Structures are given as structure tokens and as C-alpha cells.
Amino acid sequence: MTANNQSSFNPGKGTGEPVGVAVLGMGTVGTDVIRLMSENAEHFTHRIGGPLELKGVAVSDLSKERPGVDRDLLTDDARSLITRDDVDVVVEVIGGIDYPRELVLAALNAGKSVVTANKALVAAHADELAEAADAAGVDLYFEAAVAAAIPVVGMLRRSLAGDQINRIFGIVNGTTNYILDAMTSTGADYDDALAEATRLGYAEADPTADVEGHDAASKAAIMASLGFHTRVKFDDVHCEGITQITADDIEAAKKAGYVIKLLAICERITDSVGDESVSARVHPTLIPEAHPLASVNESYNAIYVDAEAAGSLMFYGNGAGGAPTASAVLGDLVGAARNKVHGGRAPGENTYAELPLTPFGDVPTRYHIDMSVVDRAGVLADLSARFSRKGISLRTVRQEEQERHSHARLIVVTHQARESDLQDIVKELSELDDVQEITSVIRLDG
Numbered sequence: 001m002t003a004n005n006q007s008s009f010n011p012g013k014g015t016g017e018p019v020g021v022a023v024l025g026m027g028t029v030g031t032d033v034i035r036l037m038s039e040n041a042e043h044f045t046h047r048i049g050g051p052l053e054l055k056g057v058a059v060s061d062l063s064k065e066r067p068g069v070d071r072d073l074l075t076d077d078a079r080s081l082i083t084r085d086d087v088d089v090v091v092e093v094i095g096g097i098d099y100p101r102e103l104v105l106a107a108l109n110a111g112k113s114v115v116t117a118n119k120a121l122v123a124a125h126a127d128e129l130a131e132a133a134d135a136a137g138v139d140l141y142f143e144a145a146v147a148a149a150i151p152v153v154g155m156l157r158r159s160l161a162g163d164q165i166n167r168i169f170g171i172v173n174g175t176t177n178y179i180l181d182a183m184t185s186t187g188a189d190y191d192d193a194l195a196e197a198t199r200l201g202y203a204e205a206d207p208t209a210d211v212e213g214h215d216a217a218s219k220a221a222i223m224a225s226l227g228f229h230t231r232v233k234f235d236d237v238h239c240e241g242i243t244q245i246t247a248d249d250i251e252a253a254k255k256a257g258y259v260i261k262l263l264a265i266c267e268r269i270t271d272s273v274g275d276e277s278v279s280a281r282v283h284p285t286l287i288p289e290a291h292p293l294a295s296v297n298e299s300y301n302a303i304y305v306d307a308e309a310a311g312s313l314m315f316y317g318n319g320a321g322g323a324p325t326a327s328a329v330l331g332d333l334v335g336a337a338r339n340k341v342h343g344g345r346a347p348g349e350n351t352y353a354e355l356p357l358t359p360f361g362d363v364p365t366r367y368h369i370d371m372s373v374v375d376r377a378g379v380l381a382d383l384s385a386r387f388s389r390k391g392i393s394l395r396t397v398r399q400e401e402q403e404r405h406s407h408a409r410l411i412v413v414t415h416q417a418r419e420s421d422l423q424d425i426v427k428e429l430s431e432l433d434d435v436q437e438i439t440s441v442i443r444l445d446g
């Protein structure tokens with residue numbers, strides 16, 4: 001970025017006073033934050049009404065080379081840095097939970113606004129952090145915690161604050177989307193696709209948080225809390241990862257016209273007597289090939305929002321990486337700095353609605369059940385009767401011959417039913433002599 005009008009400083013109503021910034025952590029994101037802060041300094045001065053001044057960078061290893069940052073700014077004493085008088089805004093890009101929680105709380109309690117990219121921290125401790133920010137009258141921003149620069153948090157906090165959100169769902173983890181896409185496009189099995197994702201740098205050396213769905217669950221908790229004005233924590237999110245998805249599942253999905261995606265689904269559920277509750281869940285989900293989310297490939301993210309007045313909105317882009325995450329952090333930093341200069345605060349957390357959480361068993365969903373059954377007269381009729389007795393309606397039933405002629409492959413897609421009824425029927429079927437094996441059970445959406 002170059003400023004067109006470099007000679008005339010236009011601070012708006014700003015005082016031109018500098019805003020002191022401390023950055024905690026200098027990994028991929030922290031490095032890009034510092035680089036872009038310096039490259040775009042003049043623009044930020046105009047946008048804020050005073051210059052951003054980097055006062056210090058807390059790192060764990062002072063001996064490491066840190067190109068792009070003045071050595072005098074480096075410190076390994078984060079606790080002292082955040083309470084310094086010349087620091088107004090603290091940017092936390094360390095990761096983890098306990099240590100950043102301590103630092104962020106200390107910064108807020110010392111009257112510093114905080115910008116964090118830390119989804120695990122926000123999803124686990126939002127109440128405590130929001131209370132500390134409110135008590136000190138400072139800002140707590142975390143746009144980068146959900147899907148990097150895709151403006152999900154700002155959209156839920158600000159843009160749709162005048163609407164009622166009914167559903168937020170989408171692909172919020174790039175690593176698992178890359179793996180599932182590779183399995184779909186090459187026929188690779190899970191282990192090979194994960195190995196390739198690791199080799200290309202998409203998956204971390206320890207991919208647990210991504211492949212077990214924890215990263216997506218943190219994001220779901222944040223989105224549900226903001227969207228439904230109700231506190232939803234990481235532990236409230238039902239979470240299943242992608243480690244059990246096989247090449248056969250992908251192939252069967254393809255044959256039936258679906259693709260498998262790891263979806264985060266946050267929805268307002270209204271029961272038969274009109275009572276509302278909130279569900280947040282993450283699990284592998286079959287979606288029709290024609291659904292726009294089906295063509296979100298590689299490590300891209302996409303989020304759909306259904307709102308009462310706005311209708312359906314879709315957001316798409318890079319949900320991870322140094323520069324996209326730094327872009328979100330810098331957007332927040334400009335906002336927090338502007339508030340320091342001009343006064344005022346960012347829209348805070350508001351959990352006034354306090355909707356109850358929907359028990360997972362009550363969530364309405366649909367199942368795709370793939371099984372091997374004994375191929376003889378009456379078996380199909382018996383199985384359909386069992387579904388019917390549970391009040392579960394079948395949408396499609398497909399039968400395929402198997403190599404063993406005594407058995408047939410049966411693929412059943414249900415209409416919407418309660419999760420617990422669907423779980424019960426799967427258990428009942430698995431105990432029947434006529435059902436040799438239930439090969440896979442995957443939920444279906446869209």
C-alpha cells in the first residue's frame with residue numbers, strides 16, 4: 001500500500017497522539033502483523049487519527065534471529081511489557097490457553113485493549129475475558145479467531161446485530177477440508193491424504209486439534225455465542241473429527257451424488273411447542289454435490305449464515321495462514337487504536353438471550369447408513385418396519401449386489417429425525433442377525 005496524499009496528515013477528529021502496541025508472540029502470524037504494521041504505517045495513522053507505535057514484542061527465545069524487528073524491542077518478559085504505561089493495545093498471537101489467558105487478563109485488568117487470534121482461549125474463557133474488558137472499559141477483539149480474514153466475527157457482532165440469526169454453518173477448518181478434498185479427488189485413503197497435507201505444510205506436525213474437530217469446535221462455540229447472544233463454550237459443542245472417514249465412505253458418497261465435508265453447524269432450534277434452544281456441533285457431513293459448500297476445495301473455508309431479514313449470506317476465502325490472519329488482527333488493531341484516540345468501545349459480548357443448549361439427542365438431523373445385509377425375502381420389509389416403528393421416515397433405499405451373493409449392500413438415507421432415535425435404530429440394526437455389518441453412518445445436510 002502507498003499513501004496518495006503523504007504530505008497532508010488527516011487525523012480526522014484524532015489527536016495525533018501515538019497508540020502504543022505490544023505484540024505477544026512472533027510466530028508466523030506475529031511476524032506478519034509486525035511486517036504489515038510497518039509497511040502500512042502511514043495508512044494506519046490516517047485511519048486511526050494517530051500513529052501506531054510498536055513498543056515491544058514478547059518472545060520465548062531471545063537468541064533466535066528475528067528479521068524485520070528492532071532487537072531492542074524484543075523481550076522475554078511479557079508480563080512486564082503488557083503493563084507498561086506506554087502500551088495501549090496488546091496483540092496476543094501466542095496460542096495455547098493457560099499462559100495467554102493469564103497475559104490477556106492481566107492486560108485487560110491493566111486497562112489495555114486486547115486483540116487476540118486465539119480461538120481456543122476465547123472459546124473456553126469468553127465470559128471471564130468479556131467481564132474483565134467491561135470492568136476496565138476497554139476493547140476485546142478476536143476477528144482472527146474464526147477463519148482468519150473472512151469477516152465472520154465482525155459480521156455477527158456488528159453487521160447482523162439488527163437481525164435474527166437462525167443458522168450459521170460451514171467449513172471452518174482448512175486442514176481437514178484439504179484432506180477430505182484430496183481423498184475425494186484422488187481416491188486416497190485418510191492416512192495418505194494426511195501425510196500429503198503434512199508434507200505440504202497444511203497439517204501441523206501434531207494434527208490432533210484439526211483432524212479431531214477441536215479447532216472447528218472452538219470456532220463453532222464463538223460463532224454460536226455471537227450469533228445467538230447466548231454463551232456457548234467449547235465443551236458445549238458436540239464434536240466428531242474426520243479420522244474415521246474411509247476411502248470407501250468417500251466413494252459411496254460420490255456414487256450417491258454427495259461429498260463429505262467437516263461442517264460446523266450452529267442453529268437455533270424451535271421445538272413443537274415453540275421453545276427455542278441452541279445447538280452447536282462439528283461432524284463429517286454429506287452434502288449434495290450441487291450445494292455451494294461442496295465446491296469449496298483445498299484448504300479454503302466457507303461460512304453460510306441464515307438470518308431472518310437478511311436471508312442467506314455466504315462468506316468464502318482463506319481461513320488460515322500468516323498474512324490472512326494478520327489482516328484480521330490488523331483490522332482489529334486499527335479498531336482498538338481508533339477507539340483509544342477517539343473514545344468509545346467496540347461492540348462487546350452480549351449473552352442476554354441465554355437460550356438453553358439443545359441436548360444433542362434432540363437435534364434434528366438425517367442419516368446416511370451403509371450396511372451389508374442378508375439377501376433374502378422379507379429382510380428389507382423387516383428393516384423398513386423397524387424404522388417406521390421409531391417414527392423415522394426413509395428418503396431413499398438403494399440396494400447393490402455384493403460379491404457374496406448371500407448378502408446385499410443396503411444404503412439408506414433417512415428424512416429428518418431426532419438424533420437419539422437415529423442412534424437407537426442404528427444400534428437396533430447392528431444387533432440383528434440379518435445385518436452383517438454397518439459399514440458407515442454419516443449425517444447429511446443441505
Ligand code: HSE
Nearest residue numbers: 172173174175215320
Ligand atoms: N488449523 C486451522 C485450519 C487454522 O486448518 O484451518 C487455524 O485455526
